[in-house]
Amino acid sequence: MVDDAVLIERYLAHVRFEKRLAERTVTLYSLDLQKLQGYAAQVSVALTQVQNSHIRRWVAQMHGGGRSGRGIALILSGWRGFYVWLGREGLVHSNPVQDVRAPKAGKPLPKALSVDDAVQLASFASDRNDPWLEARDAAIVELLYGSGLRVGELTGLDAVAGPGALGWIDLAAAEAHVLGKGAKRRTVPVGRKTLEALTRWQALRDQALPLAVPGKPAPGGAAQAALFIGRNGTRLTAQSIWQRVKRRSQQAGLATPVHPHMLRHSFASHLLQSSSDLRAVQELLGHVSITTTQVYTRLDFQHLAKAYDAAHPRAKIKSTDQK
Structure with a gap:
């Protein structure tokens, strides 16, 4: 039986010289195979004797130890390639990694501001020396947080309703008419x-x-219909709004730079905290599926859990009391 260390060196030489992989990749493969060798040593089996059940057990150990699903997937990819090579060399009859998949990575929760931070941002006046710019940016923040619009929906708003308008504000009715995803x-x-x-x-x-100019089309053409415009009179882009919102949040002293979609997440989360009406939030956000909206119930639970930890007398039991 060939020594495990020798097999690993032979395989690394194969990927380095025959497959011509980058040295950084070869180094990562080496680390992953050393980890595999360590696991195999724990159960006293050679690398050529590793079974599918071993691999599944080691994946569970890595996951239980806090390694991410993506990290485990990369390790499995390296192991899988090693056993493919062993098969070609006639040293194993089957690939024990073949049908093993890494745990699915948990979908990260959308980032939302606290109510206090959202109010602080909405109330902040960043350009007191420029009333025009201050009025525009304040209206942008209020609309993103107050109505939960996507940045693309906001840039599509016109000052007044008209033929071909993607969206507009009806001040008299206190409504925003927007064109969302899927042209809905x-x-x-x-x-x-x-x-x-x-x-x-x-x-x-x-x-x-x-x-x-009398007798000539108005400069800017249809761009002048836009609700939110730059100094040159043209419609603001999504990138411009991202930059203005981020700048405003930093000037307001918020710990985390804010982007427009964070204000949409905050709108949904804070609305759920107050009403618990998931269907209403779904309609306001323009989600086709309630499943998409349900992520905000997890944000709401986080808010409740923090409130519990901070306020309930039994939330902070000393470790000595638990013995």
Whole structure:
């Protein structure tokens, strides 16, 4: 029987010289195979004697030890290639890693602001020396957080309803009409604070528009219909709004830089904390499936768990009391 260390060296030489893999990749393969060798030594089997049940047990050990599903998948990929090579060399009859899959990585929860941070951001005035810019950015933040719009829905808003408009604000009805994913239209309510911010912005918005020359089309064309515009009168892009929201959150002193979708997550999470009406939140967000919206119930539970840990007398039992 060939020594395990010799087999590993032969395989690494194969991937280095015959497959011409990068040295960094070869190093990672070496580390993964040393780990495999260590596991095999624990149960007193040679690498050529490893069975499918061994691999599954070791995957469970890695997962229980806190290694991520992605990390385990990379290790399994290295092991799998090693046993493919052993098979070609006639040293094993089957690949024990063949049908083993890494645990699915948990889907990370969307990041949401606390209520206090969201209110702090919405109330912050960043450009006091530039009323035009301050009014525009305040209205953007209020609309993203107050109505839960996607940034693409916000950039598509026009100042008034018109032919071909992707979306618009009806101040009199306190509603936003938007075009969401899949070209699906929906109407969402606009709160009092957002209405106030939008009214201030619309009163100043036209100051940036180029003057039309009599007898010629207005400069900027259809871009002038946009609700949110830059200094040159053209529609703001999603990238511009990301940059402005991030800058505003940093100036407001928030610990985490904020992006527009974080405000949408905050809208949904805070609404659920107050109402617990999952179907209503689904409609407001424009989700086709309730499953997509249910992720916010996990955010809501995190909020409840933190409140419990901070306030309940039995939440902080000393370790000596548990003996």
